[in-house]
Every structure is written in structure tokens, then in C-alpha cells.
Amino acid sequence: MKPAVKVTITGAAGHIGYALVFRIASGAMFGQEQPVILRLLEIPQSMSALSGVRMELEDCAFPLLHDIVTTDDAAIGFRDSDYAILVGAKPRSKGMERKDLITENAKIFSHQGRAINDHASRDVRVVVVGNPANTNALIAAANAPDLDRSQFTAMTRLDHNRALGQLANKTNTLVADISRMTIWGNHSLTQYPHIDHCLVDGKPALDLVTQDWAVDHFIPRIQRRGAEIIEARGLSSAASAADAVVDHVHDWALGTPEDDWVSMSVHSDGSYGIDEGVVFSYPVTCKAGKYEIVQGLDLDEFSVSRLKASEDELLGERAIIQELLP
Amino acid sequence: MKPAVKVTITGAAGHIGYALVFRIASGAMFGQEQPVILRLLEIPQSMSALSGVRMELEDCAFPLLHDIVTTDDAAIGFRDSDYAILVGAKPRSKGMERKDLITENAKIFSHQGRAINDHASRDVRVVVVGNPANTNALIAAANAPDLDRSQFTAMTRLDHNRALGQLANKTNTLVADISRMTIWGNHSLTQYPHIDHCLVDGKPALDLVTQDWAVDHFIPRIQRRGAEIIEARGLSSAASAADAVVDHVHDWALGTPEDDWVSMSVHSDGSYGIDEGVVFSYPVTCKAGKYEIVQGLDLDEFSVSRLKASEDELLGERAIIQELLP
Numbered sequence: 241m242k243p244a245v246k247v248t249i250t251g252a253a254g255h256i257g258y259a260l261v262f263r264i265a266s267g268a269m270f271g272q273e274q275p276v277i278l279r280l281l282e283i284p285q286s287m288s289a290l291s292g293v294r295m296e297l298e299d300c301a302f303p304l305l306h307d308i309v310t311t312d313d314a315a316i317g318f319r320d321s322d323y324a325i326l327v328g329a330k331p332r333s334k335g336m337e338r339k340d341l342i343t344e345n346a347k348i349f350s351h352q353g354r355a356i357n358d359h360a361s362r363d364v365r366v367v368v369v370g371n372p373a374n375t376n377a378l379i380a381a382a383n384a385p386d387l388d389r390s391q392f393t394a395m396t397r398l399d400h401n402r403a404l405g406q407l408a409n410k411t412n413t414l415v416a417d418i419s420r421m422t423i424w425g426n427h428s429l430t431q432y433p434h435i436d437h438c439l440v441d442g443k444p445a446l447d448l449v450t451q452d453w454a455v456d457h458f459i460p461r462i463q464r465r466g467a468e469i470i471e472a473r474g475l476s477s478a479a480s481a482a483d484a485v486v487d488h489v490h491d492w493a494l495g496t497p498e499d500d501w502v503s504m505s506v507h508s509d510g511s512y513g514i515d516e517g518v519v520f521s522y523p524v525t526c527k528a529g530k531y532e533i534v535q536g537l538d539l540d541e542f543s544v545s546r547l548k549a550s551e552d553e554l555l556g557e558r559a560i561i562q563e564l565l566p
Numbered sequence: 567m568k569p570a571v572k573v574t575i576t577g578a579a580g581h582i583g584y585a586l587v588f589r590i591a592s593g594a595m596f597g598q599e600q601p602v603i604l605r606l607l608e609i610p611q612s613m614s615a616l617s618g619v620r621m622e623l624e625d626c627a628f629p630l631l632h633d634i635v636t637t638d639d640a641a642i643g644f645r646d647s648d649y650a651i652l653v654g655a656k657p658r659s660k661g662m663e664r665k666d667l668i669t670e671n672a673k674i675f676s677h678q679g680r681a682i683n684d685h686a687s688r689d690v691r692v693v694v695v696g697n698p699a700n701t702n703a704l705i706a707a708a709n710a711p712d713l714d715r716s717q718f719t720a721m722t723r724l725d726h727n728r729a730l731g732q733l734a735n736k737t738n739t740l741v742a743d744i745s746r747m748t749i750w751g752n753h754s755l756t757q758y759p760h761i762d763h764c765l766v767d768g769k770p771a772l773d774l775v776t777q778d779w780a781v782d783h784f785i786p787r788i789q790r791r792g793a794e795i796i797e798a799r800g801l802s803s804a805a806s807a808a809d810a811v812v813d814h815v816h817d818w819a820l821g822t823p824e825d826d827w828v829s830m831s832v833h834s835d836g837s838y839g840i841d842e843g844v845v846f847s848y849p850v851t852c853k854a855g856k857y858e859i860v861q862g863l864d865l866d867e868f869s870v871s872r873l874k875a876s877e878d879e880l881l882g883e884r885a886i887i888q889e890l891l892p
């Protein structure tokens with residue numbers, strides 16, 4: 241049997257973490273032939289809850305789960321980690337300014353970036369889920385000088401999957417019939433869900449829906465889906481966020497399907513005119529653990545303005561945490 | 567592609583339901599070639615939360631999830647159902663007598679048994695998770711005269727998996743190396759987790775652990791594991807219970823491995839001297855959707871007394887709900 245993959249999850253006892261760790265242990269992320277070791281990191285006040293998560297993991301008798309480590313020490317949590325999934329983040333508390341939220345999280349993620357730099361596998365792949373995810377990924381990577389910045393990503397896969405679901409509903413098709421969806425930009429209200437290149441059953445999506453629907457209904461609905469879930473459930477998205485993490489890492493590690501792509505937030509290399517100093521969601525293909533930004537897609541004026549708006553927001557976030565960038 | 571399997575889940579917006587429905591939709595229960603349709607049933611006051619679960623299911627873009635039905639009407643919920651997973655149950659409220667708890671749930675499950683009888687597929691397979699699970703399964707089956715009672719089971723797989731996990735920990739092995747674990751009796755404190763026939767790496771477990779450990783540590787720990795989880799998490803087992811449901815149905819539908827068995831609570835046929843009027847956890851093998859109770863296992867005096875104690879408890883529960891048995 242293959243050696244076990246070591247997966248670190250921060251915030252493992254939180255709602256998303258609780259929905260995530262069992263799916264990883266079941267084999268959903270790396271397949272049914274790949275053993276895993278879970279390294280679960282939490283803040284000290286959540287260690288009792290985390291011990292309960294650990295017990296429940298034991299109680300599942302997962303054949304692929306070869307070990308579980310629980311800790312509140314980042315040096316232990318990230319030790320030899322092959323994948324680091326950074327879920328835990330400081331939530332916005334009442335009356336907190338957005339600027340303070342970004343700064344507080346930048347401190348957490350710069351600390352974790354250093355711990356990853358110092359303790360993780362040299363091939364570690366990192367996905368940031370905790371918000372503001374893109375800027376948190378930027379600062380984590382910036383604090384890991386011994387690693388390549390391409391090893392650090394942020395998750396826009398939940399937005400991507402939401403967009404697939406909405407387009408499938410609208411066109412009365414199955415998500416499996418839809419390809420080439422893209423989320424551009426920041427994982428925030430400025431994100432740009434974009435169907436101009438989508439195929440439904442091999443035919444252009446724009447033959448099936450109108451631009452007006454896309455602009456007036458689809459885009460705002462994806463942007464505000466999180467709030468819609470909270471209103472219905474009284475709790476924020478957890479299982480769907482966890483599922484998106486499974487998809488993000490699965491596809492990064494094992495590859496995207498032929499003739500399709502996924503959305504991942506990665507360090508901009510200047511593609512589509514985006515500043516190289518931000519982590520931006522692009523359409524990417526993946527193969528054998530590497531991603532490539534899809535090149536040469538036509539963007540109309542409206543799309544260009546949307547990308548620019550999201551880039552501006554990211555540059556603004558970057559300015560706020562500038563002093564934490566080494 | 568195969569026709570979709572229709573799976574009804576009651577209590578779908580509860581903690582176990584929330585941990586379960588995403589795993590089913592991901593393909594964990596029936597494999598990656600089998601589409602599913604989820605029919606989610608809730609009580610009226612949970613329909614808003616259920617709409618949130620539905621949205622999150624859409625947001626996962628599961629390729630195998632072909633439709634989602636949400637309802638508070640059992641006639642719709644169980645329509646054409648191939649598998650009915652009865653999770654929702656009335657919890658024990660403060661000051662409630664055990665007798666009242668059993669009676670209240672017997673009313674719910676007799677109603678659901680009739681709805682399954684009237685609306686589900688003639689080949690429906692039912693697993694009861696809501697407690698008291700064994701007696702709830704008994705009354706549901708008794709109220710479904712057009713179906714065979716072998717189509718109704720209760721879940722002791724969580725206890726079974728917990729037992730595997732504890733024995734693996736104790737013997738410093740992997741659960742994949744352990745076979746022939748058995749949970750006998752009622753899914754309650756009288757259950758009898760039994761390692762006398764267990765093999766660890768092909769060798770008798772009793773060569774590796776002492777009878778004293780089994781009696782003084784192992785058995786009570788499995789019996790009281792639920793309380794241990796609640797103490798650590800502040801919430802009862804959810805993800806591990808959902809995982810056990812996945813395993814129970816998976817193995818029932820697709821078969822148990824050669825040379826191994828699983829624990830399922832099924833209608834007694836008198837095997838091992840147990841009264842035919844109760845639903846009792848036995849070691850079973852499954853093949854092509856049918857289970858068979860493993861026969862001919864030696865039971866020592868201690869074991870026989872444990873089975874008898876659990877049988878007595880089940881007969882007592884049956885006496886309480888006697889009037890609801892047609």
C-alpha cells in the first residue's frame with residue numbers, strides 16, 4: 241500500500257472542519273487506494289471539542305485512516321504536512337471594522353505561513369479557506385520564503401460549484417453536463433462568476449440563457465449565496481464548503497478532466513492583466529499536482545471591468561496588510 | 567448510466583441528517599457509478615433549515631445527485647423509495663419517563679411504517695437510526711403488512727465500528743486488519759460487543775488481549791461511548807453515526823467482504839435462542855441486497871447471559887408498545 245498522505249486541517253473542530261475531516265478520512269479527497277494521516281490543529285479553547293472529533297473519527301473505523309494527531313501547536317500540526325488546509329480564521333465580531341478583520345487574520349496566517357515554511361513537507365500544497373481567503377493565502381505564502389508561492393492557493397471552488405448548480409437548475413440539466421465555468425477575482429462580493437465560455441451538453445450556455453439573466457440573477461445570486469444559506473439554516477455553509485475543499489484538493493492532486501477546467505485562487509502571474517501582487521481566482525487546469533492558468537479566453541468590456549473591480553479590492557486588502565509582508 | 571436510486575432520509579435537517587445527506591450524494595453509499603435521488607423528509611418546523619440543506623446540496627454540484635425532493639408529507643417523502651433511512655425521532659426531554667419516550671416514538675414509527683407500506687418501492691430496504699432503534703424498527707415493520715419484515719433493520723453499525731476502533735487502538739493495528747467483530751442485542755446499554763470470534767491479522771484477538779480487558783474496559787467503553795462523545799463535544803455523535811449509516815446500507819446493498827461479517831439489527835428468526843418477536847443485533851453476511859445471520863458461533867456462558875439480558879430488555883420494550891402492534 242502507498243505511504244499515507246499527511247493532511248493538516250486548522251480549525252478542525254469548527255463547522256467546516258467537522259464536515260471535512262470525515263470526508264477526507266473516508267477517501268473522498270485522494271481516492272480509495274490512498275491512506276491518510278490527519279493532523280488536526282485547533283486553538284487551545286477548542287481542544288476538548290477536537291478530542292470529540294478524534295473519538296468520532298476512531299469510531300468510523302475508516303480503513304484508510306492510518307493515524308490522527310490533535311494539537312494546538314502549529315509546529316506539530318504542520319510537521320511533514322503534504323497538504324495544509326487552513327480553515328480556521330477569526331470571524332468578524334460585532335462592530336469590528338473590515339480593516340481590523342483583515343489585519344487580525346493576516347497575523348494568524350503570517351504565523352501559519354512561517355510554521356508551514358519551517359515544518360511542512362517541501363512539496364506541501366496549501367489551500368486557504370478562512371476569510372479573507374485570497375489575502376490570507378497571499379500573506380501565508382509571503383511568510384514562507386523557502387517554498388514556492390505556487391504551493392499556496394485560496395478556495396473559490398465553493399463559488400464555482402454554486403455556479404454550476406445554478407446554471408444546471410436554470411437550464412434543467414445535470415451539473416455533469418456543464419463544463420468551463422469560471423469564477424474570477426476575489427472570494428468576496430466582487431467575485432465574477434462568468435458563463436461566457438461555459439458549455440452545456442457541449443453547446444454554449446449563452447445559447448440557452450440570456451445575458452440579462454446572467455447579469456441580473458446569476459451573478460448576484462452566486463455572490464450572495466452565503467447569506468441566502470445563513471438565512472435558511474441559521475448557520476453558515478459548512479458541508480458545501482467542506483465538499484468544495486475536497487474537490488479543490490482532489491483536482492489539484494489528481495488532475496482536472498480533459499476539456500474542462502476549475503476555478504482556483506492562485507498567485508497572479510499577470511495573466512489577463514491582473515497585478516502580480518495578488519491571489520486571484522482564475523480558470524485553471526491541473527495535472528500531477530501542478531496547476532496552469534487557462535490562457536487566451538476572450539473577455540468583453542463588462543468582464544474586464546468586473547475583473548478590474550475585484551483586482552482593486554484585492555490591492556486594497558493588500559495595502560491594509562502591507563506591513564506584514566516581509 | 568444506471569437509473570437513480572431513490573433514498574428517503576427522515577430528520578434530514580438534524581445533526582446526523584446533515585452529516586449524512588452529503589455523503590450519500592457524493593457516492594459514498596452506492597459507489598461512483600450509481601446516481602441517487604434524495605427525498606428529504608422533515609417535520610414542519612424544520613422545513614426552513616431543510617431548504618438550506620437543499621441549497622447546500624445544490625451548491626456541491628455532485629455529479630451523481632440527480633434530484634432532491636424536500637417535504638414534510640410522509641406520502642411524498644417515501645414515494646417509490648428504494649431505501650428509507652429513518653433518522654428523525656423524538657428525543658428524551660427533561661423529566662420524560664423511558665416508557666413515554668418509547669411510546670411516543672412507537673407512534674411516529676408506526677405512522678412511518680404505514681407510509682412506507684403504502685408508498686415505497688416493493689423492494690424498499692429500511693434502516694432505523696432513531697432511538698429506540700430496534701423497537702422502532704419492529705413497530706415500523708409490523709405496520710407494513712405488504713412488505714417482508716426482512717426489509718426492516720435497525721442500526722448497530724456505529725457500535726460495531728466503535729468496537730473495531732477500540733480493538734485496533736488496543737492491539738496497535740489498523741481496523742482493516744480486524745474481522746469478525748460482533749455486536750449482539752439491543753442498540754442500548756445492554757448491547758454486547760463481543761470479540762471472542764475476532765481475528766486480528768488473521769489471528770484470534772483473544773491471543774492479543776485478555777478477557778479481563780474485554781469485560782472490564784472494552785465492553786463498557788463501547789456501551790457508553792455515546793456519553794463520552796457528548797462530554798467532549800457538547801453534542802452527540804453525528805458524523806460517526808452518519809458514517810455508520812453509509813456502511814450499513816452500502817454493505818447491505820453491495821455485500822460484505824469474503825470471510826467477514828458485520829453487525830445489523832434484524833428480526834430474530836430464533837437464531838441463538840432469541841425470541842422471534844424482537845429486532846436483535848446479529849452478525850450477518852450480505853449479498854445482493856439480502857442478509858443472512860451467521861450461524862453456529864460458539865457462545866460461552868457469559869455471552870449467553872449477555873444476549874439474554876439484551877433480549878429481556880427488548881421484550882420489555884415490546885410489552886410497552888404492544889397495543890401499537892397490529
